[in-house]
Structures are given as C-alpha cells and as structure tokens.
Amino acid sequence: MRQAFQLVAAVVILGCGSASAPTPTLNTETLSLEAVAWTSVPWSTPISFVHETSSGVALCTSESLVLIAGGVVANRTSEGKACESGARVPASEGTGQWDIVVAGGSILRLGDDGTTEAVSERYGLEAKKVTRVVSIDADQFAFQYDTGFAIVNKGEARQFAQAGLTSIAAANGKFGYLTNDAARVLDTKTNGLSAYPVADAKGISFDASNRLVVTTAAAIYREDGDSLVPLADGQTYLSAPASAGGKVWIIEGAELILLEDDHVFKTSGLALSAGATIFGSSTGDVWLSRPSGVARLRHGASGNALEQKWQTDVQPIYASVCSACHGPTGSAQIDLSNYNSWVSRKAALNDRIVVKGDMPPKGVTLSAEDRAKLSAFIGSTP
Ligand code: HEC
Structure with a gap:
C-alpha cells in the first residue's frame, strides 16, 4: 500500500503515553432529559441508525430507509435498509454538502427527497465493505471499511490499510481511529499522529475542545496532554460514545451519561432497556432507540x-398499544402522542385507564404491568 506508507512516513509521533491507573469514582451532576418532538407519525420500530439531513430525518430499520420531513414520511426505500452510519460531508462534485449513509457495505448518497444513489465507485471503494463515515472538516471526510480507512480530501480518496481497525471518529480537522490496542489521532492540519495505548476500547469520540474520548466496558478516558486520563472507572457497563456536536453521550448500564465541557452529567432512574442504543445529533441532542x-x-x-x-x-406503551388509534391524525381523533396531551387529558385518562379500565378497547391488549405504569404516571400528573 503505497499511500499507507506515505502517511506513516509523513507523520510525526507526538504522544505515546499510556492510560493511567483508573480512579474509582465519577463526579457526576444530575442529568435531566427533555423529549424533543421530531415526528407526528407514531414511530415504534427500533432503528439501526438515524441521520439528520437538510430536509428531514433519515431513519433506518431492518426493512427500509425512511425520510421523515415536516413530521411525515416523505420517502421509504429498501436501498439503505439497516444503515449503520451517516454524515453530512463536503460535496464531491460542485459545492455544498452531501448526505451520505453507509448500508450493507455500500456508500449511498441520500437525496433531499429521500431517494438514494450508490456512490462507492466514486471513492474507489466498491470492492470494500464500508461500515462508517465521519466528517473531518469543510474539505475532508473519512470512511471505515473492513481492511482500513479512506480519507477523502476535496473529492479525492486515499486509502490506508489498517489491521484490527474497530472504529473511527472525527472533529474539526482531527481524525481518530481505534484498533484493539490503541486509539490514534491524526491532526490533518499538521499531519501529527498521536497514539494512546488502550485495550479493548468500545469506541472513540471528540468533545467540544477536540479532546479524544475513549470508553471501555468499565471506564471513560479523556485526552489530557499526551495521555488518556480516566474520568470514570467501575461503571456498570459502558457503550461506545456517541458524538453530538461537541457533546458526548454514553450509555452506562440503564442510565445515560453526558460529557459537556468539563461537566459529567448522569441520569438517575432512567431504566433504559437492555437493547437500547444511542446516536448523537449534531444539535447536541441524543437519539435513543429501544425495542419499543x-x-x-x-x-x-x-x-x-x-x-x-x-x-x-x-x-x-403509547407507541406499542395506543398509537394505532391515538396519533395526531388517528382514528380516535384524540391525540395522545405527547406529554402535554397526557397532562391536559388527565381526567379522561384517569376515568378510562384507571377507573373503568375500558381503554384500550376490546381486542387490544394492555398488560397489567403496563396499565400499572400508566396509572402511576396519571396519578402523579398535577
Ligand atoms: C383500536 C383503537 C384504540 C386504541 C388501540 C386505543 N384507543 Fe383510546 N379511544 C379510541 C376511540 C375510538 C375513542 C373515542 C371513543 C371513546 O371514548 O370510547 C377513544 C377514547 C379514549 C379516551 C377518552 C378521551 C376523552 O377525551 O374522552 C382515552 C383517555 C383513551 N382513549 C386512552 C387510550 C389509551 C391510553 C390507549 C392505549 C393504552 C388507548 N386509548 C388505545 C380508540 C382506541
């Protein structure tokens, strides 16, 4: 690989400190979450990835790629189903930006109308199994594939073979990549390469100060000078970090952690289900996909x-049991799709769910456990 050799020859090894001994506690502040309205279509299918485009929100299920624009389904296509990654990247033709998603090993350009165009060939990656795309800066972005990564600069892709590559991340001119034994950061402005030995990392991200963040199953590390310093150790079970416009979200057991500037926030009693996954939004929000x-x-x-x-x-529970009839434009003509609608209908909900128990109607099942959850919520509503 001639180009891989060029990269290695050009870089200067800056840092090679190792991850220092973990400290036992994590100083957290309480994280409270607000739901952000994003669709008027009841959405109850778990997703493999979500990517916000200029025209809406593209969600991938195991069956299709769905573009939701203006709160409604604008397009649905099986191309791009089960997509794994996506990014807004500098256009490889003309000006502006392209929305790119990666699905089934291929690179797809996503149009404003939600249709897709296969573009792997444009980057010379049609023979690779591409798994991830990240945006580096206004000129550059990168792909991860089975045997290495490619950095695209002004539409020109250069491939670098990398054994044992597990993940990539990027922000503000920095490109990070993770292997089984180390995280490395390439500063694309200076060509300086820093290496941070860390075993069995789950994923990498960058925070708002361009510091590398690495998680393992039990610890969060952040770049400090030329070493990785543990922010937290002895956590229940940590996910890979999700980058969200400079913020970093992490699942810890059944809770969510948010790294924001120098603060570490954590929810209390969120009770996430085991199958929950997160995706960062460039707005700083987090997308949460659960089985429900x-x-x-x-x-x-x-x-x-x-x-x-x-x-x-x-x-x-609303999504799986009530949404068929109680969506914003549902047959019952009673919208129960958001928090405010539940608060304003407290009396009717109490009457039908708690007192009479005749909702949902016959033929639709609501388990006793779920009815108890709804009752508890209705009971605590002012
Ligand atoms: C199969 C369709 C269907 C499902 C599923 C369903 N509902 Fe209904 N619901 C209706 C219809 C139709 C009405 C209006 C007629 C009535 O009041 O019985 C209604 C009325 C209500 C009302 C009375 C609202 C008011 O202002 O008087 C409440 C409260 C309610 N539903 C709650 C629920 C909840 C909570 C769920 C889910 C756990 C649910 N429903 C599931 C069809 C449904």
Whole structure:
C-alpha cells in the first residue's frame, strides 16, 4: 500500500503515553432529559441508525430507509435498509454538502427527497465493505471499511490499510481511529499522529475542545496532554460514545451519561432497556432507540422530571398499544402522542385507564404491568 506508507512516513509521533491507573469514582451532576418532538407519525420500530439531513430525518430499520420531513414520511426505500452510519460531508462534485449513509457495505448518497444513489465507485471503494463515515472538516471526510480507512480530501480518496481497525471518529480537522490496542489521532492540519495505548476500547469520540474520548466496558478516558486520563472507572457497563456536536453521550448500564465541557452529567432512574442504543445529533441532542421505539432527547436546562417519566414509562406503551388509534391524525381523533396531551387529558385518562379500565378497547391488549405504569404516571400528573 503505497499511500499507507506515505502517511506513516509523513507523520510525526507526538504522544505515546499510556492510560493511567483508573480512579474509582465519577463526579457526576444530575442529568435531566427533555423529549424533543421530531415526528407526528407514531414511530415504534427500533432503528439501526438515524441521520439528520437538510430536509428531514433519515431513519433506518431492518426493512427500509425512511425520510421523515415536516413530521411525515416523505420517502421509504429498501436501498439503505439497516444503515449503520451517516454524515453530512463536503460535496464531491460542485459545492455544498452531501448526505451520505453507509448500508450493507455500500456508500449511498441520500437525496433531499429521500431517494438514494450508490456512490462507492466514486471513492474507489466498491470492492470494500464500508461500515462508517465521519466528517473531518469543510474539505475532508473519512470512511471505515473492513481492511482500513479512506480519507477523502476535496473529492479525492486515499486509502490506508489498517489491521484490527474497530472504529473511527472525527472533529474539526482531527481524525481518530481505534484498533484493539490503541486509539490514534491524526491532526490533518499538521499531519501529527498521536497514539494512546488502550485495550479493548468500545469506541472513540471528540468533545467540544477536540479532546479524544475513549470508553471501555468499565471506564471513560479523556485526552489530557499526551495521555488518556480516566474520568470514570467501575461503571456498570459502558457503550461506545456517541458524538453530538461537541457533546458526548454514553450509555452506562440503564442510565445515560453526558460529557459537556468539563461537566459529567448522569441520569438517575432512567431504566433504559437492555437493547437500547444511542446516536448523537449534531444539535447536541441524543437519539435513543429501544425495542419499543425511538425518542429524541435533550439535556433539559429546567429538567421536568414528570416529562422524563412520560418519556421513559409512558411513551413506549403509547407507541406499542395506543398509537394505532391515538396519533395526531388517528382514528380516535384524540391525540395522545405527547406529554402535554397526557397532562391536559388527565381526567379522561384517569376515568378510562384507571377507573373503568375500558381503554384500550376490546381486542387490544394492555398488560397489567403496563396499565400499572400508566396509572402511576396519571396519578402523579398535577
Ligand atoms: C383500536 C383503537 C384504540 C386504541 C388501540 C386505543 N384507543 Fe383510546 N379511544 C379510541 C376511540 C375510538 C375513542 C373515542 C371513543 C371513546 O371514548 O370510547 C377513544 C377514547 C379514549 C379516551 C377518552 C378521551 C376523552 O377525551 O374522552 C382515552 C383517555 C383513551 N382513549 C386512552 C387510550 C389509551 C391510553 C390507549 C392505549 C393504552 C388507548 N386509548 C388505545 C380508540 C382506541
């Protein structure tokens, strides 16, 4: 690989400090979440990835890629189903930006109307199994594939073979890549390469100060000078970090952690289900996909605990049991798709769910456990 050799020859090894001994505690502040409205279509299918485009939100399920624009389904295509990654990247033709998603090993350009065009060939990657795309800066972006990565600069792709590559990340001119034994950061402006030995990392990300963040199953590390310093150790079970416009979201067991500037926020009692996954939004929000459906959440300044409870306890039940009839344009003509609608209909909900128990109607099942959850929420509504 001639080009790989060129990269190695050009870079200067800057840092090679190792991850220092973990400290036992994590100083966290309470994280309160607010649900962000993103669709008027009831959405209860788990997703493999979500990518925000200029025209809407593209979600991938195991069956299709769906573009939701203006709150409604604008397009649905099986091309791009089960997509794994996506990014807004500098256009490889003309000016502006392209929305790119990666699905089934191929690179797809996503049009404003939600249709897709296969573009692997444009980057010379048609024979590779591409798994991830990240945006580096206004000129550059990168792909991860089975045997290495490619950095695209002004439409020109250069491939670098890399054994044992597990993940890539990028921000503000920095490109990070992870192997089984180290995380490396290439500063694309200076060509300086820093290496941070860390074993069994789950993923990497960059924070708002361009510091590398690395998680393992039990610890969060952040770049400090030329070493990785543990922010937290002894956590229950940590996910890969999700980059969200300078913020970093991480699942810890059944809770969510948010790294924001020098603060570490953590939810209390969120009770995420085991199958939950997260995707960062460039707005700083986080997308949460659970077996019961998808929510977009924001770090709430005021932190309405009851709304958080609605999001975690009620929304999944609404999505699976009530949404068929109680969507914004549903047959019952009673919209129960959001928190406010539940608060304003407290009396009717109490009557039909708690007292009479005649909702949902015969033929639709609501388990006793779920009815108890709804009752508890209705009972705590002012
Ligand atoms: C199969 C369709 C269907 C499903 C599923 C369903 N509903 Fe209904 N619901 C209706 C219809 C139709 C009405 C209006 C007629 C009535 O009041 O019985 C209604 C009325 C209501 C009302 C009375 C609203 C008011 O302002 O008087 C409440 C409260 C309610 N539903 C809650 C729920 C909840 C909560 C769920 C899910 C756990 C649910 N429903 C599931 C069809 C449904």
